[in-house]
Amino acid sequence: MKFVDEAEISVHAGNGGNGCVSFRREKFIPFGGPDGGDGGNGGSVWLVADENLNTLVDFRHQRVFRAQRGQNGMGRDMYGKAGEDVVIRVPVGTAVYNIATDELIGDLTAHGQRLLVAKGGDGGKGNIHFKSSVNRAPRKATPGWPGEERELRLELKLLADVGLLGFPNAGKSTFIRAVSAATPKVADYPFTTLYPNLGVVSVEPYKSFVIADIPGLIEGAAEGAGLGALFLRHVQRTRLLLHLVDMAPLDGETDPVEQVRAIERELGKYDPALLQKPRWLVLNKADLLDPEEVRAREAELVARLGWTAPHFVVSAIGREGTRAVALKVQQFFDEQKQAAAEAAEDAAWAERLAGECPPAGPA
Template sequence: MKFVDEAEIAVHAGNGGNGCISFRREKYIPLGGPDGGDGGNGGSVWLVADENLNTLIDFRHQRVYRAQRGQNGMGRDMYGKAGEDVLIRVPVGTTVCNVATDEIIGDLTEHGQRLLVAKGGDGGRGNIHFKTAVNRAPRKATPGWPGEQRELRLELKLLADVGLLGFPNAGKSTFIRAVSAATPKVADYPFTTLYPNLGVVSVEAFKSFVIADIPGLIEGAADGAGLGALFLRHVQRTRLLLHLVDMAPMDEGVDPVEQVRAIEHELRKYDPAMLEKPRWLVLNKADLLDAEETAARVADIVQRLGWTAPHFVVSAISREGTRPIMLKVQHFFDELKQASIEAAEAAAWTQGP
């Protein structure tokens, strides 16, 4: 299935029903008074996060969603029936933006989470509400209020723990195949990966995390160049970035250090907060060099980058060195979890009983 991570839809909440003008007419009750009921409220439009959905492709076929109108009020003090709500299922990880104002309305990050995107109009008031001591037979009712209408842009941001960064042909797809059960296409030409791939890494029983293979970035990606511009949003949710670098590029003029700096520049332009995430350097394709040359290149790259975060040397195609990285990643998440638990306990202790 083609991966679709952005769509635009129109939502129309239902209008409220009109209030009713009516008077009680019964035998032996000549002055029954007003008995016109209120109109029913219009149906609202809700988005509901569903973990069983993976893409926004369904919204390419249906773009307009309308909730039901409220029923008009009736005589004999009968209120109109409220219109039925419309529930639109979207994948977990969907961000909802108002097209007109470009503001973010909400973020659906948990299964079953609901977000109101268009509220139904209130029903009009019947003439039973306008009776007074002076005006005992009011011929007044109010119409129902219109429901909200919006154009929405839905953006799917993958909920992955680890994101893979790197230029095309850095070996990201090969790496994710080596460490998980994901099977993205692998070939010896740039831009083989055309859409993100997710893989689940399980290093031991009951411990796992999700890793995302993001299509290769190039210089100018934040401004729309290449494929990476379409998928930069997917690394915004990750908690750890693995920056894969081809340490043995086929073209002699290619400098791995300049590639790392170029991607850092694109991340800074797209969202400066991305550079604040933990980012580890993974030097790939060590199988193409002998041990002495590998050590020399690693030392040169790390020294010129001034790299202080963890760095690793791997051969993704032979899976050499990949498991130690995954163990280190799992340990990283274990420490985050433990720190979160300790912080919650400290907060509870401070607040007291």
């Protein structure tokens, strides 16, 4: 199934039912009074995150969703039935935008999370609410309120721990094949990957992380060149970026350093926060060079880039060095988790001590 990560839909909440004007008329009760009930509330439209879905392709076939209208009020104090809600299931990781204002309405990042996108209209009031000491027979009722209507844009941002960056043919798909069970298409021409692929990297029992293979980026991706503008959003949620570079380009003219700088510029244009994420350098295709050339090329590229973060030399096609990268990534996440747990524990102790030893008041 083709991966679809953006869709536009129209949602219409149900209108509220109208209030009723009615009077009680029964034998031996000459002054029954008003008994018109309220209208029912209109149904609302909800989005619910479902981990069993991984694409927005269903919204290519159905784009309009309408909730049920509330039932009108009736005599004998009978209130109208509320309209049924519409529940739309979307993949976990879906961001919801209001097209009219380009406002982010919500972000569904956990299974079962619900988001109200269109509220149903309230039902109108029946004439039982308008009786008073000076108006014993009110002939007034209010209509139901209209339900909300919105045009929404759904954007699916992959929930991956690691994102792979690199120019086309840098070996990203081959790398994800080497470290996980994912099987993206691999070929000897650019833009082989036309949609993101996810792979689960299992380092040891009960220790794993999710890696995303993002289609190759080129100069001008942030402005729409190539495929990058469609998929740059997927690296926003990642905790770590692996920047793959072809250290042995076959044409002999391509400069890997300039490619790294070009992608850095595109990341900064799209979202400056991406440049603040941890990013490691992975020099790929070492199998195309002699061992001495590999060491010389590695030293040259690291020096020219002024790279201070971790870097690795691998041959993804031969699966040489890829295991070391996976182990280092898992260690990085373990250290992050431990640091977060220690910070939470320190905060809990500080809060407890503050409660036990309140600051002294003025003498």
